[in-house]
Amino acid sequence: MLTEERHQFIRDRLAAEGKVLAGELASRFGVSEDTVRRDLRELAKAGQLRRVYGGAVASAPFAASTISQRGSHAVEEKMRLARAAVGVLAAGQTLFIDGGTTNEAIARAIPRDIELTVATNSLGVASALADLPLVELIMLGGRYIRDLGTCVGGDTLAAVAQLGADLFFLGSCGLDASRGVTAFDSAEAEVKRAMARNSAGIVIAATNDKLATAAPYRVAAADAIRHLVVERTAPAAILADFERQGAEIHVA
Amino acid sequence: MLTEERHQFIRDRLAAEGKVLAGELASRFGVSEDTVRRDLRELAKAGQLRRVYGGAVASAPFAASTISQRGSHAVEEKMRLARAAVGVLAAGQTLFIDGGTTNEAIARAIPRDIELTVATNSLGVASALADLPLVELIMLGGRYIRDLGTCVGGDTLAAVAQLGADLFFLGSCGLDASRGVTAFDSAEAEVKRAMARNSAGIVIAATNDKLATAAPYRVAAADAIRHLVVERTAPAAILADFERQGAEIHVA
DNA sequence: TTTCTTTGTGCACATTCTTGCATGATATGC
DNA sequence: GCATATCATGCAAGAATGTGCACAAAGAAA
Known part of the structure; x- marks a missing residue:
């Protein structure tokens, strides 16, 4: 460089x-x-x-x-979460990263000198990774949904089905200890489910406003979360619920 | 050399x-x-x-x-080409657009109020189209090649095979009346060929430096070009060769 | 053809630039 | 005030660069 x-x-x-x-x-x-x-x-x-x-x-x-x-507060906070989230990465891993601003922040925070294979259906994530020399980038194609910034649909599902990943960075819409991870959109949830199915572990970085909320479509149960990255100000009670279900908590 | x-x-x-x-x-x-x-x-x-x-x-x-x-000083010229190139579009069409800076310029030049379906394997083109409200965008996934800015490989080919387009905006590496359209990379050429096969017409916007040059891998014959968009200063003799083979010449 | 000149190229060596580490100094948070 | 993090400086190793020189190819002149 x-x-x-x-x-x-x-x-x-x-x-x-x-x-x-x-x-x-x-x-x-x-x-x-x-x-x-x-x-x-x-x-x-x-x-x-x-x-x-x-x-x-x-x-x-x-x-x-x-x-x-x-430099709004949210941007600031997301960057902090992102820096903590990349801490769970190890060289040589294969990742799924789906959409959302938090995941884009994570993609931007990935250091230049780590070798990874990343598959994503998010244009923003792909753009952030496009110039990292050691990242093998696989774009998961499909119908692009403007509101989500991601590709979804049958083609996307088919592409995901062909891959397996160590970790899945799941951009959650809602996150609740009893209702699990949920999404607002049916097609989006379908892709997330496929990614979750083909990954060994799920990583979620969530700002406080996502905690203890839920959306209509179920993506994964709370006990499927391996790493949960949260703000320093996240309510301890909520974190304890997730921890009980096997999640490792990382405070940004 | x-x-x-x-x-x-x-x-x-x-x-x-x-x-x-x-x-x-x-x-x-x-x-x-x-x-x-x-x-x-x-x-x-x-x-x-x-x-x-x-x-x-x-x-x-x-x-x-x-x-x-x-795109440095060539950016001006490419924008002019791009404005001329979008002139061949009609509402409701389906397009393939592949990679290259000229095609990215074309994507950015597409007006907001035209309804299109666009399939692309270029991250840059996709980003340019991502916020056009009337464009249905289909991302052609696959292995991302940093040097090209596009996705190539079997997944890409499979995705292309499922689609058919009215026009294919082909980002050419070399363009010669006898040797046709050529590319520098084998995998890249393969995707371009697939797109050409599944399109009713090919559109090429070429700066002068592309004219009368050729690269190793053949993509399409010169007579497959329906619209050729060139600079005002393009050599008339070269243009005549293409015109004889059925191309409609558009001077930017 | 032969010879000479010009031009482009590669190699060797000395020089300069960049980078990471060690050391000591300084700032920040508790 | 103390522990920790951040910073500046000097130094050495490696990479990139400039320069001089030799060699080869192309063209001009004899």
Whole structure:
């Protein structure tokens, strides 16, 4: 990876999120934090960002507008969840990743230097993974549903049926200890079920607003969840319910 | 391989990807890295690129952001081609669109108010179409090839086989009146052939640098081209050859 | 044809750039 | 104040680069 590319990525990220973290960039790029710090130093010298402890933020003129516009609380929280979620990955694994903004954040958080095989029906996830050199990306085709950002339908199901994965990153709509994982859409639920069936373990990263809610279509039982990634502020009682059913809880 | 050919390839690659790697070019051209560096030095002196450690990137004014979006100075020309190309569309049609920066430009040029069904194996095209409300988008899944930006392989072929289209927007690598349409990659060519087989007509939008060139793998004969969209400056003699074989010429 | 010149190419060597690690300094959170 | 995380600096190894030189191919001149 060219130095210039890292700089460009940092500029883009700053424009989009308003800030970057040194450690996160390092794992994303697959270089040491020293190198990232050198990059940040250079960019700071060129006035393209302002260094802060732990990373950097967009330089003054842009800071106000960009951060307030895009760096909403939810984005922030999802990135934190994403960083914790990628912690369960091991090199060489095969993954299913379905749609949703949280899963897209996870895809963006996957470091550059880990070798994975990923099958996804989400355009957003695929785009995020498209330039990771060590990720073998399999696009699960089908009818694209605009509201979901994913492909569903018979073709998608057929493609999923041909694959097997170690982990399935399930973008849940509702998550309840008794009712399990649920989705709003029938076709969407069907694809998720197929992915769950063909995976050894399910990983769910859920913001607080998903906890203890349910949608019409059942995707999986609560005891099928192997890893549950939640915010620091998630209600302990709810987490205990999931833990009792075998989920490993990861606090972001 | 002529020096000038290498220079042209480097310019093209830079326009398409925004960067080139010295080592990669050397193995691609079958010459030593020294020679590539000499090429890069010359092009840099002519202001056509900016050298960086490890290769070169598109020169300053377009020091762009994401891989897919930018096409350097050729972007203007491609947009013009794209606007002309969408002129052949009629409401209600079904299309195949494969990969390439020109096809991505075409996808972005499709107006919001036209109803279409589009099947594509290109992530870039799919992303461009994802938010067009009247476009029914079918993603053709498969193994994603980073260099091409498209999905290829058996799954892709199977998905194509189930569909039929009115028009196929073929992203050509080489285009020659006698040798027909050709591609650089075997798997890529296979998918293109399948799409051509299942379409009533082929549409090609080609910048001048594609005309009268050929790549190893044959995709379709020249007389299979129904619409050929070219720049205003395209050599008339070449166009006449295609016209004789039944192509309708559209000048952007 | 032979010879000379020009051009393009590859190789060897010295130089420069980049990167990761070690060390000590500084900032942050409790 | 202390433990921890983050940072700057110096250094060494490896990668990329520039330069000089030799060699081969193509064309011009004899």
